[in-house]
Amino acid sequence: MTGIIILxxxxxxxxxxxxxxxxxxxPDSIILFMGVGLGAVVLFFVFQAPDVxxxxxxxxxxxxxxxxxxxxxxxxxxx
Structure with a gap:
């Protein structure tokens, strides 16, 4: 399950x-840039780095x- 979330x-x-x-x-590019950051947040949580x-x-x-x-x-x- 975790592998699917990571992928x-x-x-x-x-x-x-x-x-x-x-x-x-x-403006749309800036909002999409925020989406990249939020995707990175998900990856950091999955990799058990909540501080990062x-x-x-x-x-x-x-x-x-x-x-x-x-x-x-x-x-x-x-x-």
Missing amino acids: FAFVAVVLVAFVAITHRSL ALTEAVIGAGISTIIFLMALKHLKDEK
Whole structure:
């Protein structure tokens, strides 16, 4: 069962990362980037590293996404 979760999460992370890179809309790419981070959180939990998973959830998926969205808003305000 664990192997299926690992395989599914890994494939999902790779696919979402590819879509985030190739997507034309910057806000959508930022949200997809957050999805990559959340997929990594699942993998860290499965590999029994809850401290790393929590750090990735807070910093990688949470704070980084907020900073990117704020920067995007700031850039749109300047135009």
